[in-house]
Amino acid sequence: MRPMKSYRASRSPCPIGRAARVLGDRWVIMILREAFLGADRFEQFVERMGINRAALTSRLEILQEAGLMRREPPEGKRARYVLMPAGEALVPLYKEMADWGSEHLFAEGEPRGQWPSSAEANLTNEA
């Protein structure tokens, strides 16, 4: 990804084009998935996704700039990365994506995971 001034203020007037600036990245998609499933610490993302630390840092910056996540400075020694409303609002899209992937990207009878309902519960129980 090329360095940009701001992800929030991407200049495309098309909402798809603008969304693609943020979501058009494999790691960003995976980070949000883990966040929906409850991950909120740097090391958790590293361990669960096997992402390079430098790559994770840059993606978390993108997600913050775009207003999808927020970094909570460490109270003890752990910083937390938490979803903002714009991030939580992606849950229906992830549901769609999971349904689509499950239907079109697996061979006949190939075992597939479910998009856990706990992800949605995790968000709706938050308030």
Add this chain to the structure above:
Amino acid sequence: MRPMKSYRASRSPCPIGRAARVLGDRWVIMILREAFLGADRFEQFVERMGINRAALTSRLEILQEAGLMRREPPEGKRARYVLMPAGEALVPLYKEMADWGSEHLFAEGEPRGQWPSSAEANLTNEA
């Protein structure tokens, strides 16, 4: 993107992880948008998106391997790239993405495009 054996047979058992292999790319998202809006020729994609030709070639290969698009060999002198059912099935997801982007990635009162209903019409009228 690192070279892979096959996008269709990505080994992640999670549908989100597998979807991310295909959709987690800015150009792939844009190509599908243009396809929904009626583009089906190489030069059309180049002109409408300003994508590098080599990059377009590689993304069209990915989309074919994943089963989202198909290349129709030239009848005259133009090859066509047409959506397969797996690709058309992404229209609801694009609708979601457009709604989300429109709501969360634009400043107050900033002018934004619409995800044209003609995109959906373009597909449902096809059969």
Add this chain to the structure above:
DNA sequence: CCTTAAAGTCTGTATTACAGACTTATGGGC
């Protein structure tokens, strides 16, 4: 203090991206 752990940063190398020029093949006009 000393040890562990979390959250990054740094380094060197391998891969990918990109602009833009070039190639090949077809079709149309004359």
Add this chain to the structure above:
DNA sequence: GCCCATAAGTCTGTAATACAGACTTTAAGG
């Protein structure tokens, strides 16, 4: 048939990015 334009790529050189893995820093806990 010959010339020109166009479509669909391919190629080349350079700039940017990705990655593994080592290193650094700060804070807690004992």
